[in-house]
Amino acid sequence: MARKKIALIGAGNIGGTLAHLIGLKELGDVVMFDVFGGVAAGKALDIMQSSPVDGFDSHMTGGSDYAAIAGADVVIVTAGFPRMPGMSRDDLLTKNAGVMGQVAEGIKQHAPDAFVICITNPLDVMVWALQQKSGLPANKVVGMAGVLDSARFRTFLAEEFKVSVEDVTAFVLGGHGDTMVPLTRYSTVAGIPVPDLIKMGWTTQERIDAIVNRTANGGGEIVKLLEKGSAFYAPAASAVAMAESYLKDKKRVLPCAVMLNGEYGMNDFYVGVPVVIGAGGVEKIVEVEFTGDEKAAFDKSCDAVKKLVSDFKALGV
Numbered sequence: 001m002a003r004k005k006i007a008l009i010g011a012g013n014i015g016g017t018l019a020h021l022i023g024l025k026e027l028g029d030v031v032m033f034d035v036f037g038g039v040a041a042g043k044a045l046d047i048m049q050s051s052p053v054d055g056f057d058s059h060m061t062g063g064s065d066y067a068a069i070a071g072a073d074v075v076i077v078t079a080g081f082p083r084m085p086g087m088s089r090d091d092l093l094t095k096n097a098g099v100m101g102q103v104a105e106g107i108k109q110h111a112p113d114a115f116v117i118c119i120t121n122p123l124d125v126m127v128w129a130l131q132q133k134s135g136l137p138a139n140k141v142v143g144m145a146g147v148l149d150s151a152r153f154r155t156f157l158a159e160e161f162k163v164s165v166e167d168v169t170a171f172v173l174g175g176h177g178d179t180m181v182p183l184t185r186y187s188t189v190a191g192i193p194v195p196d197l198i199k200m201g202w203t204t205q206e207r208i209d210a211i212v213n214r215t216a217n218g219g220g221e222i223v224k225l226l227e228k229g230s231a232f233y234a235p236a237a238s239a240v241a242m243a244e245s246y247l248k249d250k251k252r253v254l255p256c257a258v259m260l261n262g263e264y265g266m267n268d269f270y271v272g273v274p275v276v277i278g279a280g281g282v283e284k285i286v287e288v289e290f291t292g293d294e295k296a297a298f299d300k301s302c303d304a305v306k307k308l309v310s311d312f313k314a315l316g317v
């Protein structure tokens with residue numbers, strides 16, 4: 001069987017990390033595209049030269065010709081600009097709106113059958129724009145945010161409970177931003193929900209509230225520390241988990257930004273909800289019951305995304 005082909009649009013910090021992880025996991029061959037073709041080609045060559053040392057077979061190339069992505073099974077989009085200190089993800093809207101149009105055209109022309117994962121921020125509106133402009137089916141165009149947000153939540157919960165990250169599950173919904181909705185009721189340590197762990201005296205509500213707040217601002221915390229650019233290791237790992245579930249038909253249940261068509265009472269925009277990712281792309285959208293507070297938080301998050309979509313439309317790009 002021929003190797004799978006994975007195209008990376010954007011060969012910056014996340015793009016380079018994606019290529020490295022894809023190689024280490026032997027998910028397939030990699031084509032990197034960037035407006036700076038030399039950067040894409042240089043990173044591809046550098047990572048490929050690590051393959052004899054690490055023992056993986058993956059052919060990697062890079063450049064600035066969209067024709068090279070032809071026939072890709074998966075396309076992961078990071079093209080655009082990252083945040084700098086003091087910027088919110090939403091501040092990137094104008095800068096990255098034009099980029100999405102070019103990327104959508106490239107994918108439509110050369111890889112219309114691919115499963116497309118968008119990472120560029122502001123995520124929920126950028127993935128919507130990518131789907132609308134490329135015309136690809138909505139079940140094949142998804143946004144990476146929830147896997148990252150829940151990974152952050154899991155990291156902090158594991159630290160709090162002093163247990164392995166492997167035994168912590170977390171449930172995060174809504175838009176990728178300050179309004180994201182971490183559902184503690186569905187977040188567990190080895191199946192025991194967080195509210196029960198509070199009752200058991202393992203932690204306190206105040207400490208969980210602080211963790212929820214840190215999770216919602218997890219990206220900003222890193223932007224502030226890095227001083228130039230934004231997080232890239234965990235975002236790349238999260239997108240690779242989504243790509244792997246598609247390529248291997250694993251049918252993992254992952255929180256992803258997807259187009260809602262009536263689910264959760266919402267229509268025609270992208271927001272983060274749990275979905276099953278398999279060979280058919282988004283195979284199922286999982287609808288959970290909300291409490292009144294959870295519904296209010298989810299609606300608020302959806303309103304923030306809808307506002308960004310209308311701001312995007314007003315740009316007329």
Ligand code: APR
Pocket residue numbers: 009010011012013014015033034035036039078079080081082083092096099102103119120121122229230231232235
């Ligand atoms: N087409 C292709 N590549 C582009 C384009 C374009 N029109 N415009 C910019 N790029 C490239 C840049 O040349 C750069 O190499 O996108 C790459 C972005 O890389 P970084 O600046 O290192 O940003 P990164 O940290 O990878 O984040 C990319 O993901 O998480 C989001 O907020 C983040 O929107 C940002 C994106």
